Amino acid sequence: MYWGVWSIERILILFTSVAFLAIGLQVTLFHYRQNFHQKVMWVPVILAPIIFIEGIAFSFYNAAWLRSLFVLLMCLGILSGLIGSYFHIRGVGIRVGGWALRNFLIGPPLTLPFMFTAMSVLGLIAVFWSAR
Known part of the structure; x- marks a missing residue:
């Protein structure tokens, strides 16, 4: 089923998808700089382009399975962002000098x-807002 018009929900889904491309590029650069010394660093690097591609497809084709997949990916994005927040906070604390500025x-x-989490929440808001 095609979307009828470019509603605010559809624009937010498109914006969220494009934002994941930008965030994914930044995450890739930072994690590459650290030589991916923990395997968990690969999760947002792989997840961000998948979200981008799926979100673009969902922006142009309103299929139920794309909607379900988008919701699942947004939930994984939230989880990934929260886990990343833990590792980043911990990473600051284990540096020489601890919690120094x-x-x-x-x-x-x-x-x-946190930005990864926030964009995922925005994607969920857009999807469930359009369901009203």
């Missing part, structure tokens, strides 16, 4: 996993 500046970025 300089470690917040040069250590793992604390806001990037």
Whole structure:
């Protein structure tokens, strides 16, 4: 079933998908810089482009299975962001000097996993808003 018009929900789904492309590129650069020293670093690197591709498809074709897959990917994005937040906060604390300001500046970025979570929540809001 095709979408009828470009509603705000559909635009938000498209925006969320494109934002995941940008976030995914940034995450890839940061994790590459750290040589992917933990396997969990691969999760957002792989998940972000999948969300981008699926979200673009869902933006143009309103199929029930695409909607369900988008919701599942958004839930995985939330989980991935929360786990990433834990690892980034922990990463700042284990640096030499612990919770010193300089470690917040040069250590793992604390806001990037939160952005992954926030964009996933925005995607869920868009999907469930359109279901009203």
